[in-house]
Amino acid sequence: MLALLRALRTLAGWIDFVVLTLVVYGLTFLPWQGRHPVARLFHTWCRAFVRAIDIDLRLHQHNRRRLPEHFILIANHPSAFEDIGIPALFDVVSLAKVQVKDWFVVGRISQAAGTLYVDRDDADSRQQAIETMVRAVEGGTNLALYPEGGCKGRRLFTEFKSGAFEVSMRTGVPIVPVFLHYEAQDDFEWQDPYTLPDKIRHMMSTVNNRANYHVFDPLDPKDFADKYAMKAEAYRRFSAWNDRFLE
Numbered sequence: 677m678l679a680l681l682r683a684l685r686t687l688a689g690w691i692d693f694v695v696l697t698l699v700v701y702g703l704t705f706l707p708w709q710g711r712h713p714v715a716r717l718f719h720t721w722c723r724a725f726v727r728a729i730d731i732d733l734r735l736h737q738h739n740r741r742r743l744p745e746h747f748i749l750i751a752n753h754p755s756a757f758e759d760i761g762i763p764a765l766f767d768v769v770s771l772a773k774v775q776v777k778d779w780f781v782v783g784r785i786s787q788a789a790g791t792l793y794v795d796r797d798d799a800d801s802r803q804q805a806i807e808t809m810v811r812a813v814e815g816g817t818n819l820a821l822y823p824e825g826g827c828k829g830r831r832l833f834t835e836f837k838s839g840a841f842e843v844s845m846r847t848g849v850p851i852v853p854v855f856l857h858y859e860a861q862d863d864f865e866w867q868d869p870y871t872l873p874d875k876i877r878h879m880m881s882t883v884n885n886r887a888n889y890h891v892f893d894p895l896d897p898k899d900f901a902d903k904y905a906m907k908a909e910a911y912r913r914f915s916a917w918n919d920r921f922l923e
Contacts, residue, residue: 686730686880693728696721701781704788714788715769721785722764729880731757735765736890744850744894746818750840751854751889752914753822754830755864756875758856761887768820769812771805779872790817796825806839813847823910830861832918836911841903850894853910855917860884890917 700721703714726733749768751758759776762768770786774793777783792808795801809819823836844851858864863882866875879885892913900906 689727693724696724700785704784712788715790718789719763722760725760726764730885732886733761734888739891739893743852747850747852748840748844749820749852749854750823752832752856753824753827756866756872762820768818770820806842809843810846813843813849827866830865832914836907838903838907841906844897845903848897850896852894853892855890857888857921859886
C-alpha cells in the first residue's frame with residue numbers, strides 16, 4: 677500500500693512538474709527588460725521538480741539568530757540535486773558551470789532565471805565571474821555558491837576556492853553556510869561515469885529519499901582580516917559538520 681501511495685504521489689508530481697515546465701519553458705522565449713518572469717517562477721519550478729522526483733527535502737535551522745535578508749549562501753556539493761534543492765528553499769541566484777547552458781530544457785530555463793555561469797577551467801572566466809557576482813550582490817541579489825568548485829564527492833573536498841569570500845569581503849554581505857547531508861549517499865553522490873539522467877533515476881528509486889539541509893549562523897566579513905581568513909574559518913566549520921553528520 678505504501679509503495680502504491682508513493683507511486684501515485686510521484687505520478688501526480690510529474691504531471692504537475694511537466695505542465696509547469698511547459699509554461700516556464702514557453703516564457704523563456706518572451707523578451708523582457710529587467711528581471712524575467714521565469715526568475716519569479718523559478719522557486720516554484722524547483723519545488724515542483726523536488727516533488728516530481730519524490731525527495732523528502734528537510735530544512736534544519738541551527739542558526740541562533742535570524743538570517744540576514746541579503747546574503748551569500750555557500751554549501752558543500754556532493755550531488756546534482758542541490759541545483760534545485762537550494763533554490764527550492766532559498767531566494768537565491770546560483771553560480772553554475774557554463775555547460776549547464778546547454779542542458780536540454782533546463783539550460784534555457786536557468787538562463788532566464790538569471791543563473792550566473794563560469795568556465796571552471798578558464799582563469800579569465802573565473803575572474804570575470806567574481807566581478808559579475810560583485811555587481812549582482814551590490815544590486816541586491818542573494819547568491820548561492822559551492823566553494824569546493826564542483827561536485828567532489830560525498831565527503832568534504834580538501835580545500836575551498838576563494839571566490840565566495842572575496843565577493844563577501846568586497847561587498848560587506850555576510851555568508852550563510854548550509855551543510856548538505858543525503859542519507860542515501862550512494863544514490864545521491866554524482867561522480868563519473870554517471871550522467872545527470874542516471875542520477876535522477878538513482879534518486880527516484882532510492883529506498884531513503886531524505887535530504888537534510890542544515891543552516892548555521894552567518895559569517896560576517898567585518899570579523900575577518902581578509903578573504904583567506906574568512907575562507908579558513910568557513911572550511912573549519914564545514915569540516916566539523918562533515919565529522920558531525922557524515923562520520
